[in-house]
Amino acid sequence: MLIEFNAQKRTLQGTGASRRLRRAGRVPGVVYGGEQPAEAIDFDHNEIFHKLKQETFHASVLTMVIDGGRQNVLLRDVQMHPFKRQVMHLDFQRVDASHKIHTKVPLHFINADIAPGVKLQGGIVSHVLTELEVSCLPDDLPEYIEVDLKDVAAGHSLHLSAVAMPKGVEPLLHKGEDPVVAAITIPRGAAADEPAAADVQVAAAAPAPAPEKK
Secondary structure, three states: OOOEEEEEEEEOHHHHHOOOHHHOOOOEEEEEEEEEEOOEEEEHHHHHHHOOOOHHHHHHOOEEEEOOOOEEEEEEEEOOOOOOOOOOEEEEEEOOOOOOOEEEEEEEEOHHHHHHHHHOOOHHHHHEEOOEEEOOOOHHOOEEEEEEOOOOOOEEEEEHHHHOOOOEEEEOOOOOOOOOOEEEEEEOOOOHHHHHHHHHHHEEEEEOOOOOOO
C-alpha cells in the first residue's frame, strides 16, 4: 500500500519558531538517515493528525513528498500534547531499498472464536504481545503479522516459534528466546462452578429418601 504525505522544509528552528508553527496549524519535525544530512521539516497538522490514526502509517514504508521530490521514510517518533488532541513533533528516518530496516509490526489475531479453548471451554484470549520488532528489507515489510489461534486450548499458550513469519521477515530476539504471544485462560470462578453444577445434577438424579415410619 502506497501512503503519501506532504512536508516542507523549515529554516527557522528553536522553541519560539516551533510555537509559532503550531499556532499556524503546522507540526515541526525532522527527517534523518541515509547519506543526506538531517533536515528540519514541518507538516500540515490536520493532514498528519488523520494519517496517524491509521495503523499502517506507523508500520509501513511511507512516501514523503517534499519540494516536489519523494523520499521513502519510516515514522520513528511521535510527540503528542499531554491533554490536547495536538501533534507536537514527528521524527522520520530515510530508508534505502537495499538495506534492511528494524521496526515494529502490529500483530493481528485470527480464529479466536473457533479456538477450542474459547468455543468449547469458555476461555478468554489474552494478547501477551501486540507488536513485534522485526528485521527485513523495506519491500518485504508487512502491514501486520497474522497470529492464528485456531488450535489453542484453554490453559495453553502460543509461542512465537509457532507463528508463521512473512517471507523475508525475521523477528529480532535474544538467542534462545521464544516469547509467548497469546494464551487462553479460564475465567476465575468458572472452574469452581463446574463441580457445584455437577453436584446439583447428582442430587437431582438421586432417589428421594423414604419417609420415616411412625
